[in-house]
Each structure stands twice: as structure tokens, then as C-alpha cells.
Amino acid sequence: xxxxxxxxxxxxxxxxxxxxxxxxxxxxxxxxxxxxxxxxxxxxxxxxxxxxxxxxxxxxxxxxxxxxxxxxxxxxxxxxxxxxxxxxxxxxxxxxxxxxxxxxxxxxxxxxxxxxxxxxxxxxxxxxxxxxxxxxxxxxxxxxxxxxxxxxxxxxxxxxxxxxxxxxxxxxxxxxxxxxxxxxxxxxxxxxxxxxxxxxxxxxxxxxxxxxxxxxxxxxxxxxxxxxxxxxxxxxxxxxxxxxxxxxxxxxxxxxxxxxxxxxxxxxxxxxxxxxxxxxxxxxxxxxxxxxxxxxxxxxxxxxxxxxxxxxxxxxxxxxxxxxxxxxxxxxxxxxxxxxxxxxxxxxxxxxxxxxxxxxxxxxxxxxxxxxxxxxxxxxxxxxxxxxxxxxxxxxxxxxxxxxxxxxxxxxxxxxxxxxxxxxxxxxxxxxxxxxxxxxxxxxxxxxxxxxxxxxxxxxxxxxxxxxxxxxxxxxxxxxxxxxxxxxxxxxx
Amino acid sequence: xxxxxxxxxxxxxxxxxxxxxxxxxxxxxxxxxxxxxxxxxxxxxxxxxxxxxxxxxxxxxxxxxxxxxxxxxxxxxxxxxxxxxxxxxxxxxxxxxxxxxxxxxxxxxxxxxxxxxxxxxxxxxxxxxxxxxxxxxxxxxxxxxxxxxxxxxxxxxxxxxxxxxxxxxxxxxxxxxxxxxxxxxxxxxxxxxxxxxxxxxxxxxxxxxxxxxxxxxxxxxxxxxxxxxxxxxxxxxxxxxxxxxxxxxxxxxxxxxxxxxxxxxxxxxxxxxxxxxxxxxxxxxxxxxxxxxxxx
Ligand SMILES: Nc1ncnc2c1ncn2[C@@H]1O[C@H](COP(=O)(O)OP(=O)(O)OP(=O)(O)O)[C@@H](O)[C@H]1O
Ligand SMILES: [Mg+2]
Numbered sequence: 194x195x196x197x198x199x200x201x202x203x204x205x206x207x208x209x210x211x212x213x214x215x216x217x218x219x220x221x222x223x224x225x226x227x228x229x230x231x232x233x234x235x236x237x238x239x240x241x242x243x244x245x246x247x248x249x250x251x252x253x254x255x256x257x258x259x260x261x262x263x264x265x266x267x268x269x270x271x272x273x274x275x276x277x278x279x280x281x282x283x284x285x286x287x288x289x290x291x292x293x294x295x296x297x298x299x300x301x302x303x304x305x306x307x308x309x310x311x312x313x314x315x316x317x318x319x320x321x322x323x324x325x326x327x328x329x330x331x332x333x334x335x336x337x338x339x340x341x342x343x344x345x346x347x348x349x350x351x352x353x354x355x356x357x358x359x360x361x362x363x364x365x366x367x368x369x370x371x372x373x374x375x376x377x378x379x380x381x382x383x384x385x386x387x388x389x390x391x392x393x394x395x396x397x398x399x400x401x402x403x404x405x406x407x408x409x410x411x412x413x414x415x416x417x418x419x420x421x422x423x424x425x426x427x428x429x430x431x432x433x434x435x436x437x438x439x440x441x442x443x444x445x446x447x448x449x450x451x452x453x454x455x456x457x458x459x460x461x462x463x464x465x466x467x468x469x470x471x472x473x474x475x476x477x478x479x480x481x482x483x484x485x486x487x488x489x490x491x492x493x494x495x496x497x498x499x500x501x502x503x504x505x506x507x508x509x510x511x512x513x514x515x516x517x518x519x520x521x522x523x524x525x526x527x528x529x530x531x532x533x534x535x536x537x538x539x540x541x542x543x544x545x546x547x548x549x550x551x552x553x554x555x556x557x558x559x560x561x562x563x564x565x566x567x568x569x570x571x572x573x574x575x576x577x578x579x580x581x582x583x584x585x586x587x588x589x590x591x592x593x594x595x596x597x598x599x600x601x602x603x604x605x606x607x608x609x610x611x612x613x614x615x616x617x618x619x620x621x622x623x624x625x626x627x628x629x630x631x632x633x634x635x636x637x638x639x640x641x642x643x644x645x646x647x648x649x650x651x652x653x654x655x656x657x658x659x660x661x662x663x664x665x666x667x668x669x670x671x672x673x674x675x676x677x678x679x680x681x682x683x684x685x686x
Numbered sequence: 687x688x689x690x691x692x693x694x695x696x697x698x699x700x701x702x703x704x705x706x707x708x709x710x711x712x713x714x715x716x717x718x719x720x721x722x723x724x725x726x727x728x729x730x731x732x733x734x735x736x737x738x739x740x741x742x743x744x745x746x747x748x749x750x751x752x753x754x755x756x757x758x759x760x761x762x763x764x765x766x767x768x769x770x771x772x773x774x775x776x777x778x779x780x781x782x783x784x785x786x787x788x789x790x791x792x793x794x795x796x797x798x799x800x801x802x803x804x805x806x807x808x809x810x811x812x813x814x815x816x817x818x819x820x821x822x823x824x825x826x827x828x829x830x831x832x833x834x835x836x837x838x839x840x841x842x843x844x845x846x847x848x849x850x851x852x853x854x855x856x857x858x859x860x861x862x863x864x865x866x867x868x869x870x871x872x873x874x875x876x877x878x879x880x881x882x883x884x885x886x887x888x889x890x891x892x893x894x895x896x897x898x899x900x901x902x903x904x905x906x907x908x909x910x911x912x913x914x915x916x917x918x919x920x921x922x923x924x925x926x927x928x929x930x931x932x933x934x935x936x937x938x939x940x941x942x943x944x945x946x947x948x949x950x951x952x953x954x955x956x957x958x959x960x961x962x963x964x965x966x967x968x969x970x971x972x973x974x975x976x977x978x979x980x981x982x
Contacts, residue, residue: 245867266869281864283857294857295868297850304850345868 194257196221196384197242197273197353202251204237208578211237213408214251219353224375224385226395226416229405229428230618231590232576235388236278238405239355242386243275244268255353269295274346278357278388278616280338284331288324289313292345316344320374334485336367343374354378355386360394361616364484364644365678372398390618392421404428429620444477444654447510449638450496450607455505457491457662465491466662473638475606478629480653480670481642484681488662489611489642496640497523497609508607519546522600522637526611528589532596535585539577540566542584543599573598574624590621597625601632608632608639614648626652646674692823694940699824700898701959702936703832704729707890709914709932710838711883713925716918717846718879719859724764724779725887726911727786732757732891734790737809737902738797746810746896750831754888760786761884769876783911791904803903811900812893829897831889836929838886843925855879887911910935913963920971931967938962 195218204212211234219225227235240246242253244262252259255271262268268275282291289309298308310326317324322340324333330341339359346354356375360368375398379385389395395402396416404412404427412427426432450473457466466488473479483489494500498518506513508520517523525531533542543566544551551561566580575594577587584592593613601608610629614622629652633639643649649656650670658666658680666680708725715722735756740749763782768775791801798804812829820826825833846852858865858875865872894910895902917931938959946955 243867264869265867266871269869275867277867281861281867283860283864285860286853286857290853290857294853295870297853299850303848304853 195219195254196223196256197386198254198257199238199242200252200254202238202241202248202253204234204241204246204248206237210408212241212248215405215408215410217403217410219384219386221384222379222382223400224379224387224398226399226402227386227388227405228390228392228395228402228424230620231616232407232588233405233428233618234408235405236357239275239357239386239388242268242353243273243355266295269349269351272350272352273355274349274351274353275355276339276342276346276357276359278361280335280342282330282338282341284329286330287326288328288330288333288341289326291330291341292316292326292348294345296349312348313344316347320344320347320377322374335362336364339363339371343378347378351383353384353386355388357388358390358616359387360389360391365646366484368394390616390622392424392619395424396421406430425619428618444474446475448472448474448507449509450640451507451510452492452496453505453507455492455495455503457488457495457500457503464662466495469659469662469664471657471664471667473607473640475636475638476633477655478633478639478641478653478670480649480656481640481659482644482646482649482656482677482681483659485644487659487681489659491662492659493523493609493611493640493642496607497521519603520605520607522603522605522608524596524600524608524610524613526615526642528592528596529585533584533592536583538581539570539575539584539587539595540580543569543575543580543595545599546603547599569598569602570595573628590617593617593625594621597628601628606637608637609642610639611642612644613641614643614645646677649677650674694944696824696827697940697943698933698936699828699832700936701939702932703828703835704890704894704898705910705914705917705935706835706839706929706932707831707893708887708911709917709921709928710835710842710925711886711890712914712918713842713921713923713928714855714879714886715883716923717859718855718876719862720765720768720876720880721775722764722779722880722883723776723915724761724782724911725883725914726907726909727779727783728757728760728884728887729891729894729911729914730790730905730907731760731786732888733895733906734793734891734902735888736892737804737895738793740811740896741804741806741809744808744810746812749810749896750812750889750892753892754885757888757891758881758884761880761887764884765877765880769873769880787905790902794902794904801904803901805901809900810896812897829893831893831897834889835893839925839929846925851875890914909960913960916964916967920967922974931963931970934966935959935963938966 198218200216202212202215215238229235237246241248244265244267253262254260260271292313293309298305313326322344324337324340324344330338359371363371375385387399399416402414402416403410404424406428422432453470455466455469456464458464469492471479481489495503495506498513498515502513502515508518529535540563544562548557551557551565563580570577570580573594575591575598577591584595613625629639641649641653653670655670656668656672656677657664658677660681660683665683668677708729712722712725732753736749736753739752740746764775764778767773767778794804795801812831814827815830816826846856854870855875858870858872862872894906913935917928921928921931942955942958945958946952
């Protein structure tokens with residue numbers, strides 16, 4: 194008997210068949226990975242299991258009996274818990290309040306804060322999930338927020354724990370920590386459903402894995418009997434090409450991007466960057482490594498002009514201009530905030546900033562706009578129902594390709610990319626990497642910020658390591674990961 | 687302290703009470719994530735129904751009850767479309783404000799036979815606390831709703847932070863999807879907050895037309911509901927700060943009466959409380975933002 198089962202689940206969103214007769218079963222105490230391309234239907238399936246969506250056909254079973262899920266409240270009652278891809282926390286409430294809400298301890302008609310804090314402290318102790326019960330959630334780093342979501346599910350006695358891409362926002366160290374916790378939790382008999390794009394993780398922590406493709410199951414494996422190649426094949430129907438060789442010719446010419454002795458202070462006068470200097474030449478990719486919050490955001494904002502005309506940043510020899518310098522192509526980390534306007538159409542998004550070229554004297558000819566947008570959509574193989582749908586309805590990977598389509602077709606020589614493959618599947622990742630390599634070969638100077646060392650090592654000619662706002666080390670692109678990792682923690686030598 | 691100053695303080699409380707009651711309703715909606723700018727219309731509607739019912743029955747307390755019930759119904763016109771049908775609450779509220787203005791003027795002519803102002807000896811006002819045996823100088827000439835309003839500030843503060851339903855309401859207002867994901871009945875809380883706000887506006891209206899004075903005049907809410915909206919926005923959803931903001935208006939209005947007594951033209955005296963209140967509230971907000979920026 195399985196702890197939880199989805200049987201013949203089908204779900205349609207208008208013309209899109211997101212889930213098509215999916216069967217999935219997870220046993221007690223098992224870690225079950227769910228993988229698949231962007232838009233394969235993973236989140237939809239998990240939402241059905243958690244009562245957020247109702248299936249058009251099929252059913253959900255717990256311990257062998259069919260259950261009706263009309264809302265998350267029903268799911269919680271049946272022992273299901275979910276850690277969402279976009280966190281669902283209350284920023285203005287404390288950690289303890291966020292965890293106990295919905296099942297708060299009450300004493301004589303009043304909220305029993307002490308009991309709540311105690312219960313939370315006991316839980317975090319038991320599972321090694323450290324979090325200060327009385328801290329406000331709004332000020333916490335993502336890693337801790339995620340712990341709060343996990344604690345919430347455990348507090349509600351979840352026997353089936355669903356995690357939707359929990360590692361997309363974590364650093365490598367935090368990811369290892371999370372997996373330890375998941376193993377501990379699973380050992381107590383809790384079943385875990387883990388959605389992820391990272392196949393190494395699947396093989397490291399999963400017991401079994403189900404592969405989805407275009408809404409159907411295309412593979413079921415025991416992790417001990419499969420490997421990454423087989424999984425990729427099931428996911429995208431082909432194998433990945435071996436990664437392109439590093440280009441031998443050294444970059445040459447005057448730097449297109451130069452940063453000289455850059456110091457940035459926050460509103461309180463605390464230095465976020467101190468004395469940062471480096472240069473990126475045409476045809477060069479410079480990687481930026483560092484644990485989250487080491488000054489990456491400030492550096493990117495300075496280089497793109499978003500922080501104003503900060504002294505010390507030069508594009509092709511002249512100072513950066515305030516307010517998104519048009520000479521920089523910028524692929525932001527926050528795809529639905531800075532990257533796109535989610536409610537506007539794909540066409541409007543991919544052409545944003547380029548409309549001027551298409552405009553006649555008085556108007557923006559719609560036909561020309563759509564033709565140009567369609568051309569971009571084809572060239573960057575973005576799958577969207579049409580160029581007129583809101584870009585917010587695209588899956589993460591397709592939204593990211595749209596951002597790249599817009600930015601890499603700008604007449605800019607400097608490209609700044611932040612976490613360009615976060616949350617995208619292996620196929621898209623390969624494509625994004627190809628696009629960046631092509632831009633490099635055409636003579637662009639690229640600054641690439643990523644929390645994934647493999648990505649930096651695959652692409653970058655040189656890797657700079659930021660620690661507490663300083664560049665503490667510089668490595669050639671093929672330096673061992675352990676060396677870079679050590680420099681990221683501030684260890685010298 | 688002499689009588690002159692006690693009377694000023696009493697005037698402040700009288701002027702504060704209706705604004706405070708409406709603002710408490712607005713605060714509740716704000717906490718639940720419903721931006722309620724229909725306070726002005728609800729206040730006016732409450733004031734009107736209070737007078738009509740009191741006039742018909744001869745009982746001020748029946749008037750109060752009628753005002754509360756009728757304004758709860760009125761606020762359902764806001765909660766229905768905006769919570770259940772997901773219409774924009776601002777658009778709905780603008781409509782309600784206009785509706786209240788027109789409907790009270792129309793019904794006034796239908797029921798009392800003329801527009802403008804209605805007052806009559808049959809119209810029972812709320813009793814003074816002095817008549818009920820309360821012998822505190824500032825309260826002697828206030829209606830019982832004034833201490834109720836002050837008490838409600840404390841009740842609201844306690845309820846929001848110390849009770850289960852208060853916590854849940856705050857959660858609903860902060861993140862709708864998250865509230866749903868932890869299994870809360872989201873629309874129940876939002877409907878509830880909007881309807882209770884209606885009840886509070888009903889009380890506010892009754893206090894205005896049966897407590898502060900004993901009459902109904904077209905458009906007699908005269909912007910108090912808007913002052914309440916501003917007070918809510920600047921309070922940072924803290925009942926204590928809300929009280930301060932409303933007291934500020936009370937002081938300004940009481941001061942305006944004084945100025946009029948001292949010979950200031952009536953129009954200027956009428957406008958003074960609004961100008962003073964808005965200026966002070968905005969300055970306070972600017973100052974607070976600066977302070978938080980320096981401390982952050
Ligand atoms: N609420 C919605 N309305 C319309 N279409 C939707 C909705 N949610 C998902 N879809 C569509 O359903 C399909 C499956 O989406 P889903 O989010 O389940 O994919 P996923 O496998 O989680 O992808 P990713 O890896 O990018 O998170 C996609 O084509 C998506 O555009
Ligand atoms: Mg997803």
C-alpha cells in the first residue's frame with residue numbers, strides 16, 4: 194500500500210494539457226523525485242495533490258483510500274504538506290506564527306505564544322532546522338524561509354511532504370544541509386516528493402524517480418539502477434551534446450567593461466563593495482562567484498547603471514550612465530520582477546526597449562511588432578501558445594528564453610547575466626549556455642554571476658570570488674571546484 | 687484646571703468619536719487586505735438611517751441598532767463584488783460613496799418631504815453620560831458611544847495581536863495565497879472584516895447624527911470618512927497610532943469652532959480641521975519614514 198497515489202490524473206488549462214493521465218505512487222518513508230522539462234506539468238501535478246487545483250479526471254489516494262481534495266485545508270487534514278516553489282509565508286508575522294498558523298495553540302481564548310515558540314523550538318531541534326521562533330520572516334534569508342516552510346508542514350504532522358524545486362534558491366552548502374534534513378525526515382516514515390531540475394540531486398537523495406514530459410510519464414526508475422544520461426533521455430527525448438570546448442584564443446582588445454576601485458555603501462553607510470577592480474575584454478566571459486549576499490547584487494546594479502552613475506564603472510572607456518545604461522544587455526535573476534512584465538504579452542516583452550526601431554512617426558505598427566516578435570520566438574525556440582499571451586503564463590524556462598531573446602538581440606557589447614539558468618531544465622540550460630557562448634564568440638564582454646560552480650566552470654574564462662564585498666580571489670575557468678568553494682567562505686591560501 | 691479647558695477637551699472627544707469609529711472599521715479592512723475607501727459613504731448612510739429610525743420609533747437606541755444593521759447591509763455591496771467576484775474594491779467603493787450621497791438626499795425628500803436639514807422634537811438623540819450618572823467632567827456631556835469608541839481601540843489592539851482569529855486575519859491580509867495554502871477560509875475573513883467595518887461605520891454615523899448633534903443634513907459626513915481613510919493609511923495598521931491620528935482631527939475641529947467663535951469666517955473655520963489634520967498627518971508620515979530610514 195502506498196502512502197500517496199495519483200491515479201490517471203488529467204488537468205487542462207484552456208488549450209494546454211498540463212497533465213495527461215498521470216499515475217504516480219510514493220511509498221512510506223520514500224524520497225521520490227519528480228523531474229521533467231519546464232512546462233512538463235510537475236508543479237501542476239503537485240498542486241493537485243495539495244488541493245490547489247482540481248483534476249479534470251483521475252483521483253488521489255492516501256493509504257489506499259480515495260480522498261476528496263477541495264482545498265489545501267483538506268490536504269492538510271489528510272496529512273499532506275507542501276513547500277512551494279514561490280514561498281507562501283507571511284512577511285509581517287514571526288517564524289513561530291508562520292508555522293503554527295492554522296493550528297495555533299490557544300489558552301483561555303488567547304493565542305499561546307509561549308507554547309507556540311516552544312513547539313517550534315522543539316521541532317527545529319529535532320530535525321536540525323535552525324530558525325529563531327520570534328524573528329520576523331520578512332527579514333530572513335531564503336534558506337531560512339525555506340526551513341520555516343518545512344517546519345510548518347512538519348508541525349501540521351505531514352506524512353507526505355511535497356517540495357517544489359526547493360534547491361533552486363539555495364547555495365550548494367544549504368542544499369547539502371536540506372538533503373540531510375530530508376533523509377532524517379524520511380527515516381521517521383514521512384514520504385517525500387521532490388521536484389527538481391538537478392539530476393545530480395535526484396541521484397544523490399532520491400530512492401525512485403518519475404520522469405514527466407509534456408504532461409505524461411515517460412520513465413520510472415530506481416535511482417540505484419539509472420544514471421543522468423538515461424534520465425535526460427526520458428526528459429527531453431535525446432541526449433545532451435557534450436559541452437562545447439573552451440575557446441583557445443585568448444580574448445584581446447581594450448576592455449569593454451572596466452571597474453576601477455568601486456566602493457558601494459548602503460543607506461546606513463555600510464560598505465557593500467570595497468575597492469573592487471576588474472576588466473572584461475571583448476570575447477571574454479568573467480564569472481562571479483560568492484555565497485549569496487557577498488555584494489553580487491550591488492556589483493550588478495552598479496555595472497548596469499541601476500544604481501545610478503556610480504564612479505568607477507566604465508563601458509568602452511566612458512562612465513556608466515544612470516538608470517539602466519542602454520549599452521548593457523542585462524539578464525536579471527528575478528525573471529518575473531525585473532526580467533519581464535508578467536501581465537504584458539510575449540510580443541511586448543521581447544521587444545521592450547526596441548519598439549523605437551519599429552515605430553513610424555505616429556504609431557507602432559502592430560503587424561511589424563508581431564512579425565518581429567514571432568521571428569524572435571522562433572529563433573530562440575520559445576514555446577508559447579502565441580505571441581499575444583501574457584508572458585506570466587509561460588513556464589519558467591520559456592520566460593527565461595524570452596528574456597535572453599530580448600537582451601541578446603540588443604546592440605550591446607556588454608552582457609551582464611545573473612543566474613541565467615536558475616530553475617530551467619537541462620535542455621534550456623544547454624541552449625542558454627550556447628547563446629552566451631555565441632555572444633562571446635561575436636565579441637561581447639560577458640559578466641556572469643552564478644551560484645552554480647559547474648556553470649561558471651563550463652563557461653567562464655576567469656572566475657572572480659566575492660566575499661564580504663571584496664574580490665578575494667581570481668581563478669582560471671578550469672580551477673578545481675574545491676578551491677573556488679574554499680575562497681567563497683573567505684578562507685585564504 | 688478650569689471649565690473652559692475641560693470643555694475644549696470634551697469638544698475634542700466629541701469631534702473624534704465618529705471619525706475614530708469609522709477609522710477602526712477601515713483599519714480592520716486594511717488588516718484583511720481590503721482597501722476600503724467607502725467609509726465616507728457608509729458613515730453618511732449610517733447617520734441617515736439612525737435619524738430615520740429614531741424619528742419613527744422615538745428611541746435613539748433603536749436608531750443606533752437600525753444604523754448598524756443598515757450599514758452592514760450597505761457594506762455587503764462592497765464585500766460581495768470585491769471579495770466574492772474579485773472586482774476592484776476602489777471602483778466599487780467610489781460607486782458606493784456616490785450612491786450614499788444620492789440615496790440619502792433622495793430618501794430624505796421621500797420620507798421627510800424636504801431636503802437640506804431635518805430636525806424635529808420627535809427625534810430622540812443619544813443621552814448624555816451625565817444623565818446616566820457618570821460624573822467625570824470630560825465625559826459628562828458625551829454620548830455613551832464615545833467611551834465605547836475609545837474602548838474599541840484597546841479591544842482591537844488586543845484582538846489583532848493576541849487572539850487566533852486576529853492572527854489569521856492579519857495573515858489573510860499579508861498574503862492571500864499563503865493563507866489559502868495553510869488552509870484558512872480566506873474569503874470568510876475578508877467578508878467578515880468588511881461587514882464588521884460596516885457595523886462600525888453604522889455606529890460612527892449614529893454618533894454623528896444622534897450624538898454630536900440631533901439632526902440629519904445632506905452630506906453631513908463632510909469628509910470625515912476620508913479623514914478616517916487617511917488615518918488608516920498613515921497608522922501603519924496600529925490601533926494606537928490610529929487613535930492619535932483621529933485625535934489630531936478632533937483637536938483641529940474643536941479648535942476650528944474656537945476660531946469661528948473668535949470671528950474667523952465660517953468657511954475658513956470649516957476647512958481648518960481638514961487642512962490642519964492632513965498637513966500634520968502627512969508631516970508625521972514623512973518624519974516617520976525619515977526616522978526608519980536612519981535607523982534601518
Ligand atoms: N494557472 C495556469 N493557467 C494556465 N496555464 C497554466 C497554469 N499553470 C500551468 N499552466 C501551464 O501548464 C503547463 C505545465 O505547467 P507546470 O507549471 O506544471 O510546469 P512545470 O513542470 O512545473 O515547469 P517548471 O519546471 O518551469 O516549473 C505549462 O504549459 C503552463 O504554461
Ligand atoms: Mg514548476
